Amino acid sequence: MSAVPSLTWRAPRARPAPEPFRGGAAPDEARSSGADRADATVTLELEGLTKAFGATPALDAASLRVRAGTVHCVLGENGAGKSTLCNLVFGAHSPDAGTMRLYGEPYAPQRPADALAAGVAMVHQHFSLVPTMTVAENLLLGTGLRLRPPRRELLGELDAVADTYGLSLDPDARVDALPVGIRQQVEIVKCLLRKPRLLLLDEPTGVLDPAQIESLMATCRRIAEAGHAVVLVTHKLAEVARAGDEATVLRGGRVVGGGPLAGIAQSDLVAMMVGRRVAELDPLLAAGLGLEGARPEGVGPEGSGADESAVDAAPDGGGPPAPGATVPAAAAATSAGAPRAAALAVRGLTVRRPDGTTALDAVSLTVARGEILGVAGVEGNGQSELGAVLAGSLRARSGSVELDGHDITAAPPARRTRLGLGVVPEDRLHEGCIGELSVAENLFLARLADFRRYGLLDRRALNRAADEVVAAHAIRTEDSRAPMRTLSGGNQQKVVLARELALDPLVCLVASQPTRGLDIGAVGAVVTRLRDAAARGCGILLISSELSELLAVADRIVVMYRGRALGPVRTGEPGARERLGRLMTGADA
């Protein structure tokens, strides 16, 4: 590890990035130091921790040990119990069974205040900052109920944090005016100011661009080097490779493996997370896991040899290698026909937010029939607004939208649907379906007239039709009459997607973050459906913040940056990933 902490937040990379772990071969410095720390003090010890929400156990007899001076990664798919584990340690939930020990002392926080008092701080996935307050006010919140907030002391401590961790902030900026990356820094500084002995980070990288992730990992290392313990919750293995010393893998609420990272191959971690051998995984799914270019070493007999070339082809191991193997196949499947008619044409679309800032700045793009056009970008650069304008839920200030030659710029959603525009909204539970209605009702809500009998709704026919869809799309539900909200996120998404793909005619599908929050199996199902639809001649606009996924699925990718659409970049081109990365961070803008 570099001994001298850098004074800038964009710190030089602490170690070569996603170099795959090879069991024991050429261990780098951090890994050996991890081994040295084997008998260091145990900061946190969890024993048989169990928590159920309703009937389903979110965490089932989980035990783990976090040592001082280490970054301990907690890995698992969505719904594996990672967040629950953090919330139990932070006192936001109380365990049903099991014990916790902090520095050897029994530890049973009843509320977050208890955890904070015990020196445990947490960086939350969705931030815990009051948006209408300034940075300083947010940081002062933790100082208790005092008449005079210690503003001056705060500024001094901020300087100290800036010196130690290279995190400098403008204390007078309002939080809701800050980009997400900076908010993340505020959240971390808020924790650091409390001088925690144990820092929990719950999926901290979801909203960050690659450079920000890099510096966050460097910060994690520094915190560990200062003698504290860090618990880093993630489902992205590249992050584990960068910052972790030890790992614990959760699956279905149970601890399925773990230990010092020096002794575990990355492919084994994936196998533990997914419960399947890596070689059996679709390359795309591996990409979704942040496994691009990783070698499924020692797993499939044919695995290592095939991937070797892909890794070697990558530019000198510095940047993340492009998933060369997966792209041509995907592109070939969808870009067969040469001249294609435009399914969706967007010209000069401009949208302003209520506060007057520009959300979309003269965005123009065209989706051809049978094409998957990806929209990449760090969140908050206008993707949400683009999806909303196309869905008809947000009105553009200027510009036009044409669907298959029909002008739908000002068309209400119903007309868009009639003309063949399918929409998978970003917030599927609130905009994509009605939680209290049944799966069947949600599937056919727009076509209830088709199930009329004596003027009344023929529920039997409705449910029968729904059962067919449920079977065809492998939607896991007890019954098509079950309320939508009882389904898991992945299955809700399958229902929404099934409904939209059943439109007749279907000219274009706008899918906003369709794989967000889904586990690997569900991601695979969604992606397969999208590819099938494209193969049938439907144009698809796929808005996603997972670049690896887009690279594997899309034909072309545009990047949203500060409301502008940059690109497009063909996914088959050499160096596409690097080019996209530069566009996302504005380096090429």
Added chain:
Amino acid sequence: MSPVSDLLSGGVHLALPVLLAASGELISERAGVLNLSLEGMMLTGAFASVAGALQSGDATVGVLCGVAAAVLFAALQAVLSVTLRADQVVVGIAANALALGATTYGSRVMLGDDRNATVPSFDELPVPGLSDIPYVGPALFAHTALGYAALALVAVIGLAASRRTGLGLAVDAAGEDAETADRSGLPVRGIRYACVLLAGLTAGLGGAQLALSEVHAFTDNMTAGIGYLAVVAVIAGRWRALPTALACVFFGIAQALQFTAPALGVDLPVAVLVMSPYVIALLAVSGLVGRSRAPACLTVPFARTG
């Protein structure tokens, strides 16, 4: 005195009970609890202060009784809306109906015999010199002891609740983003309890001020909606201290117009003047008087999930 001076002075005097109640309500709403029961708290305070003053023969004891009763009443709102997470609007309306019934009945039972007895009250103590300043003097420097105390309390609350103090920050955090406040280690429910009880305290004082400084008696439903007016003032003041205070004074002056309009040569039906604060309130809520934004967690009960 000139009619304008009368109007100002009358306006401030009429505004004072509303101002008191609004100051506590402002803090409570910024912490995330809407007390429609403010009306009931004021009525309870007015009744209990008169009853206490009559029983003890001392106006100060009366004030203490009024405040105590109103704080107890506020505790009902707090338990229901903070601990039991009941709908704050429903609780408020039901509580007001309860207060109206209870005080009307109470006045029959306790004040029945000595309806016409003189209630020990506060006398005006004009500050020598200052109260002779034209226009402002009678408005600001001719109050009762309770009135001065009320003005001072309102000023202290206004200052303590600004975001420049740790308390103000904690209150705003509880009302803007209760979950974040909780995760920052702040006792969200404790803060909300304290703020509702504070609203009870100031509303009780407001009721006592009305009964013992202005009217010198208790009559059925004597608050007649000024508790709602205080809630309206907070909305019209967009949850900020100074605009809320100005709204209260404005409402006071609108009420005072009823009495001074003839002298000013304005020929308007009294009912129109009585209506005016509510018309203004509707305009304020509808966003016609500038855009208003309520605390994000106002009326949203807080509970840790799981």
